[in-house]
Structures are given as structure tokens and as C-alpha cells.
């Protein structure tokens with residue numbers, strides 16, 4: 091057995107060395123104020139990753155719209171006002187366009203061979219260009235409209251069956267299954283929802299991937315204590331999830347490479363990426379690992395965010411019957427009482443569009459956007475921020491700032507009827523998709539799905555709560571994780587409109 095004294099002799103000098111380096115690095119920096127931390131671990135022990143945005147919001151009330159944290163040996167800053175978000179993401183866009191290299195995210199993204207987690211630089215520029223031009227462009231998004239229309243109609247049929255037998259609908263489940271089917275058909279040409287075993291395996295793998303994305307690995311912040319992650323079994327868990335996902339993507343690629351595969355006239359994203367791999371049009375030589383990493387981006391970034399936002403929109407509308415009535419009247423009147431509304435119809439509904447904006451303001455799926463990292467030292471709000479500082483932009487706090495939003499906690503779509511604030515990254519008061527170079531490139535796809543799903547749910551049915559339940563009983567508890575899922579399913583009674 092290894093003697094405890096031996097462990098102490100080895101680790102003590104290392105601890106002292108790191109502590110000394112850490113003090114030396116930050117003694118002279120002019121980071122903004124922030125809560126005092128402990129040596130070595132800094133503020134890590136004070137933060138709870140499941141409700142970090144709320145904790146950071148509380149801290150911003152004490153330390154101001156720009157404050158600093160010490161995450162182990164890594165400095166971090168938190169931006170909580172629209173003015174400073176503009177200064178960071180617009181005026182200093184280049185300096186703030188990095189992403190920290192975190193163990194779980196790097197492993198699952200094949201060391202950043204995709205967009206979300208690759209560091210800022212030439213590779214990121216190229217892979218983002220490939221995806222924006224060939225995969226996520228408005229043209230490509232509209233080519234997939236037949237898939238969206240078909241699957242939304244299927245969902246309406248399923249809910250109609252519930253309605254005709256007065257059966258309660260679990261909206262979380264229905265919407266998760268819908269958005270997963272849509273993205274899987276768009277990305278892989280098939281869905282994994284039909285057969286129960288396949289479905290639960292697929293969702294299990296995806297949920298674990300998201301959990302691993304969000305898990306705090308000590309080694310990211312205090313490298314010499316990385317062995318604790320191993321003891322906690324995190325490395326084995328990560329390896330298992332990576333292997334499972336890798337086999338899944340490989341099967342998808344093999345299916346697409348099979349010359350006997352039945353092809354449809356609409357190519358899916360895997361087809362597009364495999365063609366690009368053959369054509370070699372870009373300076374990156376695309377490999378299967380690049381394709382797998384980009385497929386992960388699509389799956390994880392698209393499925394949950396869209397279903398979660400739709401669930402929250404329904405929660406908000408059920409809690410606000412006045413708004414529900416008003417938006418349904420608009421949709422049904424301007425929609426000409428059609429059975430199914432398509433993407434063109436929806437562009438004619440200003441109040442409906444305001445409902446979507448108000449949902450994204452109050453119930454944004456990514457309250458802290460996705461962590462950034464400074465590429466080089468820069469000045470913000472007069473403070474000198476060193477290179478490699480982790481940056482949180484607390485959109486949750488920005489969207490609830492009483493200096494900007496009147497009655498910020500109220501669900502009031504009207505606020506968007508007489509102002510031009512939009513979520514496309516120009517107005518820093520409303521940034522559910524982020525802003526600057528790293529802004530969400532999936533926005534056209536997300537909005538196309540959100541619009542179609544919500545408009546048709548509101549057009550086809552009148553919505554009631556299960557017997558004995560009042561609007562005050564609908565809880566807004568969230569699950570920990572990257573996307574803000576509603577913790578308890580939303581159960582509702584659909585009544586057919588006609």
C-alpha cells in the first residue's frame with residue numbers, strides 16, 4: 091500500500107507551486123470585483139452548476155454587471171447587463187470569440203472538430219462556413235419544410251386521438267419526440283422514435299451526452315487534482331458515452347455509404363457532409379470524425395432547445411389565458427380557419443411572433459449562452475481582462491433587467507408590438523441565441539420549427555388543464571442541465587377546435 095506520507099510529500103510541493111503561480115499571475119491584474127474565494131479552489135465550492143444562472147444573477151446584484159470569479163486556477167468574468175454584453179460581444183467580438191477547452195465537451199466533439207467547441211481560429215471559420223452554407227442556410231432549411239410539415243401533422247393527429255377520448259396529453263413527451271424525429275430525419279434521413287427499445291436507447295445516449303457536456307470536471311479548473319474525476323468514475327462514464335455515440339454515428343455513415351440504400355429526393359445532412367468530404371472544396375480535409383462531430387452539434391443543439399422552448403411557450407400561455415385567447419383569435423382569423431398553417435401563413439401573425447419573442451426572453455433554453463473564453467487580453471468597462479479568462483454572459487439577468495424591461499417578470503407579448511427589439515443579435519437587450527461571431531447559426535432552423543409547431547398547436551386545439559388543476563398549479567421548476575427543461579411534465583387536455 092502507498093504510504094500517506096509519500097502522497098503528502100508528492101502533492102504538497104505541487105500544491106504550493108500552483109498556489110504560488112496562481113497568486114503571481116493574478117496579483118497584478120485589474121479584474122473586476124467579485125466574491126472572495128479560497129486558495130486553489132477559488133469560488134468553485136460556492137457554485138452550484140444546476141442553477142448557476144440564478145446564483146450569478148444574485149451575485150450581480152451585489153457586485154455589479156461585471157464581476158469576477160475564480161474557478162480553481164482559472165479566472166472568470168460574468169457579464170449581466172446589455173451594455174456590457176454589447177461591449178464584450180460586439181465592440182470586442184474578436185477577443186471574446188474563444189471557447190474554453192473543457193474535458194467532457196472536447197472528448198464528445200472529437201477534440202473540437204465541429205463548431206460549438208472548437209477554439210476561435212481558421213479551423214472554426216472553415217467548419218462554420220461549411221455548415222452555414224451547406225447545412226443551416228435558409229435555403230436548406232426551407233428544403234426541409236416537407237419533413238417539418240409532415241411530422242407536425244402527425245403530431246396533431248396523435249393529439250386529436252387524445253382529444254377525442256378526453257385523454258390527457260404529456261406535452262413534454264410529445265414535443266420531445268416530435269423535435270427529435272424532425273432533426274433525425276433532417277440529419278440522418280430516419281427517425282429513432284418508432285420502436286420503443288431503439289427510442290429509449292437513443293434518448294438515453296443523448297441525455298447522457300448532455301449530462302457529460304454540463305458536468306464539472308475538476309481537471310478543467312485544477313489540473314493536478316484531475317485524479318478526483320477518475321475516482322468519481324467520470325472518465326469511465328465519458329469514455330462509455332463517447333464509444334456509444336461513436337458507434338451510432340458510424341452506423342449512420344455506413345448506412346449512407348451503402349450502395350443499396352434506398353435514396354429519397356431530399357438529401358439529408360449526412361449525405362451533404364459525405365458529398366463535401368469527396369469534393370474537397372474547402373481547405374479542411376473532412377474526415378468521418380469531422381462528420382460525426384458536426385452531427386453531434388446538430389443533435390444536441392437542435393433537439394432539446396426547440397422542444398423546451400415550445401413547452402415553455404405553452405406553460406406561459408396556459409398561465410395567461412388573456413394572451414392565449416388573443417393569440418388564438420389572431421391565428422384563426424388571419425389564418426383563414428385553415429386546418430393546417432404553413433410557414434408562409436405564420437409570417438402574417440404579428441402577435442404570435444411577439445409571443446415567441448416573449449417566450450425566448452423569459453424562458454430561454456441557454457440562460458448563460460455557451461461559455462466563452464478571451465483569446466487575448468482586453469479592456470472591458472475599464473478593467474483589464476487577461477487572455478484565457480472564462481466568460482459567462484448571463485442572458486437570464488439581461489432579459490430580466492428592470493432598467494430595460496417594464497414589469498420584467500410578466501409575460502407580456504404586447505411589449506414587442508411597439509418596439510423593434512429582435513433576437514437576431516443586433517439588440518443586446520434580447521440575446522437568446524447569443525451575438526457576435528459565435529451567434530447560434532441554427533437560428534433559421536430553430537425559428538422555422540418553433541413557429542410551425544406552436545402555431546399549429548394553437549390553431550388546432552383549445553387547451554385546458556386536467557380536472558382539479560388551476561393555472562396557479564402549473565409549476566415552472568427547471569431541471570439542471572444545459573437546456574432549461576421543465577422538470578415536471580406539462581399535462582394538458584386538448585379539445586378539438588371544431
Ligand code: HEM
Nearest residue numbers: 205206391392395456459460522523524525528530532536
Ligand atoms: C430555440 C432554439 C435555440 C436556441 C435558443 C439556441 C441558442 C444558442 C446559443 C445561446 C448559442 C451560443 C451563442 C454564443 O456563444 O453567443 C448557440 C450556439 C450554437 N447553436 Fe444554437 N440554439 C437553438 C437552436 C439551434 C439549432 C436548431 C441548431 C442547429 C441545427 C443550433 C446550432 C448551434 C451551433 C452549431 C452553435 C455554436 C456556434 C459557434 O460556436 O460557432 N442551435 N445556440
